[in-house]
Amino acid sequence: GQQLNQSPQSMFIQEGEDVSMNCTSSSIFNTWLWYKQDPGEGPVLLIALYKAGELTSNGRLTAQFGITRKDSFLNISASIPSDVGIYFCAGHLGSGGSNYKLTFGKGTLLTVNP
């Protein structure tokens, strides 16, 4: 099956710093998603990407859908303490029909020191 390689596994940064994490896949996806998960809670959708090369922002978050459709990155600018959590990339093949099951990366644990 498809696998997503997410890096880094963890990051320790100071408040105010920028953060970057990425995912690569062994095969293409039609949709890339980025989720954030707090301990014991469900993943919360941050950004969805639908077209190769697409660059999308959501506040301090920016994500891009790689041109090859096999990779994506997420940037967080000017980090704040509430950015702490686990960030997951995810992809699916759905496109106007079936096959919307998500394949997740292993996650990036982000710690922000005030």
Add this chain to the structure above:
Amino acid sequence: AAGVIQSPRHLIKEKRETATLKCYPIPRHDTVYWYQQGPGQDPQFLISFYEKMQSDKGSIPDRFSAQQFSDYHSELNMSSLELGDSALYFCASSSRGGNTEAFFGQGTRLTVV
């Protein structure tokens, strides 16, 4: 806005017992997904339903079954529980017609002792 509701939030069962997890999707969402997340792991897809029919199947053990009812809520039935079934179980819903991505519930933490 209404979110995906899962119940119970926490469940403790003994080995070989049976558990039933419930999921109430966001109103007007027609698709439900179930995921299992072990400690320190990423969520793994189990099964999905679209318009009350099974639409996809992942790494779901034969001891588990699920269905989606006429009101679109879904239940995951787990029998002959094993210690390794201890995990967070998430339900997510989406709308194919509305072209929305999956929104997750808060999960059910199942502990098998």
